[in-house]
Amino acid sequence: MSDDDKALRLALAERLEASGHLRTGLWRAAVEAVPRHEFLRGGFFEPADSPGPTAWRPVLPDDRRWLGRCYDDASLVTQIAGTIAPRDIRGEILREPTSSSTLPSLVVRMLEDLQVEERHRVLEIGTGTGYSTGLLCHRLGDDFVTSMEVDPEVSTRARTALGQAGYAPLLVVGDGLAGHPDGAPYDRLIATCGVTDLPYTWVEQTRPGGIILATLSGWLYSSELARLTVGEDGIARGRLLDGQTSFMIARPQLPPPLGLLPDIEDGEERATPLAADALDDWNTRFVAQLAASRAQRLTLNRDGRTEHLLVDVDAGAWAALAQDGDTWTVRQGGPARLWDDIEETVTQWRADGAPGLNHCEVTVTPAGQTVTWSRACIGSRS
Known part of the structure; x- marks a missing residue:
């Protein structure tokens, strides 16, 4: 350890503590000890x-x-x-x-939110460079950390960096969405990639009372960190933690290429009270994703005016919005009405007081994932 390296780690720990992301002494000791630069030797x-x-x-x-x-x-x-x-x-x-x-403040915020205790066994989804894996190893010990990475080359580089830093956790190459059942059950599961739907396999591989920490995202690219506790009934329940946490979406859940765009000249047209630029707001966009989880958004400039297009490639549905003075119109086609669903959901959320996303409740069962908010939150904001 050179004096320069040590000084940089200490300074980083000071900044993270001052910002409120680093909250406990054990995680501060990990930040001071684990050399982030070793995980960036490849540039x-x-x-x-x-x-x-x-x-x-x-x-x-x-x-x-x-x-x-x-x-x-x-x-x-x-x-x-x-x-x-x-x-x-x-x-x-x-x-x-x-x-x-990932930026260190988010890494340590998530590790603090994971609420680990001594001898907890952790499954990390998304090894990446291995820096967060190293922090977990320092805190818990190598034998209690398993980390999965879908990309073999990325995993190999992380293994080398972890070895250079003095850590040897179990590293697994594979689809993190499937988890690692051979090591289950785990006390904690943490994902350093975004997911559009939290896999039930993660719930199955986490012991009752265990915690899952993951970022719920969507193809409109608004996302939030969720912390769920697995119940004795095999159902995971929890809340969004707020803070506009963002990660790259897990590769198997990335949106498909848009390909040839639909013919947006045809379709049913009407006025809409919900402007397309409402989706520029992070919270509104997240709520819109609840109604149209597989919609992708793009902007077209045609005939001197801007059109905002939403496309669900899988369903073959689309919605095109344009502004004429103070009025917004929507034209929709395909087997579903994307904007009708978004408009209804966003309007209801606003009628309920537009509660902050930290008031949203998440449930994951064998049948899938649901995200809801409560009218009891009327008037609250994030």
Whole structure:
């Protein structure tokens, strides 16, 4: 441990404690001990300062900024397009990020919210760089930590980094949505990827009284952290914790390519009291996802005006919204009416006082996942 490394870890712990994310001494000791830079030896990507779509350029360990940046409270992209690592690129790349090192404040906030105790066995879904895995190992011991990663190359790099840092948990390559039944039951399960539907397999692999911590997301890309407790009846119940937590969605649950867009000239048209820009609000968008969980959103510029399009590829349903003066109209087609469902759900939520998402209750049964709010929350806000 060099003096520079130690000073950076101590400074990070101070910042996380001051911000309220790091709340207990045992997790502070983990942050002070686990070297985040060891998990970023392969470098990371930073957004390029250029107009247009976001381009990414590599920052490697020979860059004088690298070490300090490793201890910023920031998410650092470590993989692009499913296979491309920072060392693979010279210049810039315009593809989408597929793996990252999550900002430390969110990592420690989630670990605090997980409420682990000594000798608790933890299943982590999404090893990523391995930094959060290292923190768990420091807190609980290697034998109590199992971490799953869907990408073999990402898992291999994490294994190397964990070894360099002195940790040796059980690392499993596979679909995290299926969990790891060979090691069940677990006392705690934590997911560092977003899920559109929390798998019941996770409930089955968590002991009664155990806790599941995961980010519920959707294809409109509003998401929140949920903490559920598994009951003796095999049902997991809990609440959203609020805070606009965001993770990349688990790869098996990513939306399908939009492909050829539907012919939006046809369809039933009417005025709507709900403007398309209502979906710019994080909470409203999350509620809209409850009504149209598989809808994707895009904007089209046609004939000098902007149209807001929602498409459910699987159902073949679509809704196109446009503004004419103070009036919004919606045109819909396909076997379902996407905007009717969204409008009804958002209108009811607003009539109930638009309760903050931390008042939403989540239930996961063998039949699926439900998210509801209570009229008792009228007037409350997040």
